[in-house]
Amino acid sequence: MTEIYKLTRGKAPLLISIPHLGIHIQNELRETYTDAALALADTDWHLDRLYDFAHELGATVLSANVSRYVIDLNRPSSDESLYPGQLTTSLCPEQTFRGEAVYRDGHIPSTDEKIWRVKAHWQPYHDCLAEELRRLRGENPHVLLWDAHSIASVLPRLFDGKLPDLNIGTQDGRTAAECVLRAATSGAARSGYTWVADGRFKGGFITRHYGAPQEGIHAIQLEMSQSTYMEEVAPFRLISHRARMVKQTLKTMVGSALDAMNTL
């Protein structure tokens, strides 16, 4: 069986979480999914490659192997909406971002199946994330949790027009100290990419749940437009020269936020 997640431990006060990197759907489940779902269009493609500078920074990196179409690790296990009143996807999404059915007729997971998926996939990822934050926080007064995401740049069901290139989310400044947030946003502002802080994406469950600046955990979500580094249609290939460029900006943003914690 494929491992649920991949963990690489480091010593720096930095944890990079990539909860939507997974493309695995177990064999016994695959026949319940539509062909549209099996194309896995809503995966946060290639982020492991964009963040491969993490080891130079001594970061701990936790990434999911299981697809978000099995379970979305950036939603609360209770499945309450992250954006009440707005269309958003759920713990076990039934539609893709483009509105296609995820499951074949009659195969939408039952409540028991969802409970099983929480236990088998959601809980282990979050147990690991919490444990690694505890370990790093035990060794450092402040820890940066960087929740890394990417999404297609045009999705009319979810937002108007084209999404800014870099979307920083901190629950309107509540999940990280101001200087840490300022360091990340100034990295974005100097980059030449379009960016916004706490716009359409304010941070999902991971940012909101673990971000506790008064306790030394500073959480920032970065939702990137996939147009900055890849082809946005299947087979979702990386565009190397774009990826190289945006990676420099990611490095600056993460590195600056990390340095800013030294001033706290």
Ligand SMILES: [Zn+2]
């Ligand atoms: Zn994501």
